[in-house]
Amino acid sequence: MKIKAQVSMVLNLDKxxxxxTCSITCKxxxxxxxxxxxxxxxxxxxxxxVGYPRHWEDQEKWxxxxxxxxxxxxxxxxxxxxxxLMKLFYHPEQPELKDYFEPWTYDYETLIHSGRKNNQxxxxxxxxxxxxxxxxxxxxxxxxxxxxGEHARSDVNLAKMGExxxxxxxxxxxxxxxxxxxxxxxxxxxxxxxxxxxxxxxEDGVVLVSQDVCRGWRHCVPSCPYKKIFYNWETNKAxxxxxxxxxxxxxxxxxxxxxxVGRMRYVGVVFYDMDKVEAAAASKNDxxxxxxxxxxxxxxxxxxxxxAARAEGIGEAxxxxxxxxxVYKLIKEWKVGLPLHPEYRTLPMVWYxxxxxxxxxxxxxxxxxxxxxxxRVPVQYLANLFTAGNADALARVLQRVLDMREYMRxxxxxxxxxxxxxxxxxxxxxxxxxxxxxxxxxxRFVIPTDIKASREGRADMQHKRGFACPTGGCQ
Amino acid sequence: MSLFLWGxxxxxxxxFFVVGTLVRFFYFERNWTTKSSQFxxxxxxxxxxxxxxxxxxxxxxxxxxxxxxxKTWTAMIGVDDHMYHQGALYMGAVAGFLxxxxxxxxxxxxxxxxxxRANTSKMDVWLYLFFTLAIVSGMAGTLLNASGFFxxxxxIGPWFRSVLMAMPxxxxxxxxxGIFKFHMLSWMIVAIVFPFSRLVHCLSVPFNYLARPFIxxxxxxxx
Numbered sequence: 001m002k003i004k005a006q007v008s009m010v011l012n013l014d015k016x017x018x019x020x021t022c023s024i025t026c027k028x029x030x031x032x033x034x035x036x037x038x039x040x041x042x043x044x045x046x047x048x049x050v051g052y053p054r055h056w057e058d059q060e061k062w063x064x065x066x067x068x069x070x071x072x073x074x075x076x077x078x079x080x081x082x083x084x085l086m087k088l089f090y091h092p093e094q095p096e097l098k099d100y101f102e103p104w105t106y107d108y109e110t111l112i113h114s115g116r117k118n119n120q121x122x123x124x125x126x127x128x129x130x131x132x133x134x135x136x137x138x139x140x141x142x143x144x145x146x147x148x149g150e151h152a153r154s155d156v157n158l159a160k161m162g163e164x165x166x167x168x169x170x171x172x173x174x175x176x177x178x179x180x181x182x183x184x185x186x187x188x189x190x191x192x193x194x195x196x197x198x199x200x201x202x203e204d205g206v207v208l209v210s211q212d213v214c215r216g217w218r219h220c221v222p223s224c225p226y227k228k229i230f231y232n233w234e235t236n237k238a239x240x241x242x243x244x245x246x247x248x249x250x251x252x253x254x255x256x257x258x259x260x261v262g263r264m265r266y267v268g269v270v271f272y273d274m275d276k277v278e279a280a281a282a283s284k285n286d287x288x289x290x291x292x293x294x295x296x297x298x299x300x301x302x303x304x305x306x307x308a309a310r311a312e313g314i315g316e317a318x319x320x321x322x323x324x325x326x327v328y329k330l331i332k333e334w335k336v337g338l339p340l341h342p343e344y345r346t347l348p349m350v351w352y353x354x355x356x357x358x359x360x361x362x363x364x365x366x367x368x369x370x371x372x373x374x375x376r377v378p379v380q381y382l383a384n385l386f387t388a389g390n391a392d393a394l395a396r397v398l399q400r401v402l403d404m405r406e407y408m409r410x411x412x413x414x415x416x417x418x419x420x421x422x423x424x425x426x427x428x429x430x431x432x433x434x435x436x437x438x439x440x441x442x443x444r445f446v447i448p449t450d451i452k453a454s455r456e457g458r459a460d461m462q463h464k465r466g467f468a469c470p471t472g473g474c475q
Numbered sequence: 476m477s478l479f480l481w482g483x484x485x486x487x488x489x490x491f492f493v494v495g496t497l498v499r500f501f502y503f504e505r506n507w508t509t510k511s512s513q514f515x516x517x518x519x520x521x522x523x524x525x526x527x528x529x530x531x532x533x534x535x536x537x538x539x540x541x542x543x544x545x546k547t548w549t550a551m552i553g554v555d556d557h558m559y560h561q562g563a564l565y566m567g568a569v570a571g572f573l574x575x576x577x578x579x580x581x582x583x584x585x586x587x588x589x590x591x592r593a594n595t596s597k598m599d600v601w602l603y604l605f606f607t608l609a610i611v612s613g614m615a616g617t618l619l620n621a622s623g624f625f626x627x628x629x630x631i632g633p634w635f636r637s638v639l640m641a642m643p644x645x646x647x648x649x650x651x652x653g654i655f656k657f658h659m660l661s662w663m664i665v666a667i668v669f670p671f672s673r674l675v676h677c678l679s680v681p682f683n684y685l686a687r688p689f690i691x692x693x694x695x696x697x698x
Contacts, residue, residue, distance in 0.1 A: 085684065090513065096513075130593055131593070195679065195684075196684070196691055200690060200692050201694075201695055202692050203695050212505050213504075215507065215509055217509060234593075236506075236508040236510045236511060
């Protein structure tokens, strides 16, 4: 047993209101620079929809993540090491700017400096890449709130359901999916980097790109199945969500989590067994990977685990944080958190509580709380997102959240317990209710601090964010 | 003048090449990159870039054989002057053709695609100029010398090796035709600008990737 600590996040999709505050604060903090205008380290997608970049889930096209061969060994879907060295000059699966969107600004100056005219002056859009006038045909969240239904129809997860989802008014459904780098346990981007520039941090599992070592071979971009590594066309290096590590190191949550209006993000530490990661990802069946990942997470209250953690040099603050971790409770104890697309085999460490949705119309008159299968968002659709298509596993998670609601209603207004067996005890359900509904800042974010490094010179780094060459120089 | 061009300039170029590259690596590593532009334009790159790079590798291989290996060595394995010249001419012409084709395609792509203007630096423009000079003079020298009247293996080759051994002998360059002299100057210019340009990426071919485990862990504080 080799224990490592991982800072992990849970997003309760039930409470996501799709306000994009997380995307905006993230953008203002990290990617409002030249070359990074098109990047959203954190973005919010409307589901069903094509996402960002468009059709990022279509791994037939991008070859992201890992596959398991007949020999049971993990291999990158984009090809072997030698195969990919041949792709250094041209990578067929690399997305282009137009797969995201071409960033633009407006000629605001014409509004200010326009002479006297019969017609109102207009600020025309201008590309931030070519600096030329452009016509806007696609942008971030172009299909927000199902705008332009045809985009939603081409959702990869819908296509997998093998049936025509009717966009009848009564049957339409829609939920939001905020996405950021998953800081995976088995990151494909790290494995694909020819330069060894991307690494998983030993102390907290944050996946980072060394801006010094990156050579711009850009193999990480197609390899990440979530398309959360971006190529900066100005610095010519790869960039990604840094999990706001400077904030984490000071005991603060990521800026997206901090500013979440719905307070639906939870951040905490989990311990996992590093020796079993590969086997967990290499499981033969796609549908086993979720369970395998949960099995990797260790109980921080177990004295054996604590002993092993100390032996690995994990500090007391981290052990204490792991024991109080809201993430551990949600994903392991109550098992209501699910990873996004576990079938990509990268073992993501950003988890989602799947969303409940209104009861389908035909039964509204009969019940107050529906079954998981009686809700508007088809369980199979959510299963394609979160459990590699295993609808039973997904329905179980939804049912657990529903059971909690049912229990709280029963607790307040009385009534009979439901007939089906309930997984959790009443105490657990009450605690879950408190965490999901009422929790305060310090319950949602349990982040250890043990900064030993000197902070000298940090102030000089302000506004540079470490992405550009601090001394300027040649290109 | 001859002493400066063939006795001093190679060392000046070499110093720029080595010292400049080391300084760039240790102080400016953050902008050491391939400067890939596939993100901005993919379609034309597909043929042009592999063609250019594989052509370039062949051309470099030809130069190593032609310049670094003494005539006596190839004679020892039974390659006479005629055989050598025919081989060098035909193989060189094919490799050169691929290389030039790739180069022209890349040049067309770089200067006619609006997106690419965004990441074309001044140095890139200079590089295209210097490369054009080197390629045109090299190819012209090879083709004009198709008859083989001028043997660079008894003049340029020994001179280059004399420079490498720190005993430069400019007199070897005295009777070299102008087009070859020009070719020599053009590579010296490329060597001088090398550390200030994207060319440095040729030193970071990631062979160590083949030997490395997939997942890399690194401590925050490397003590």
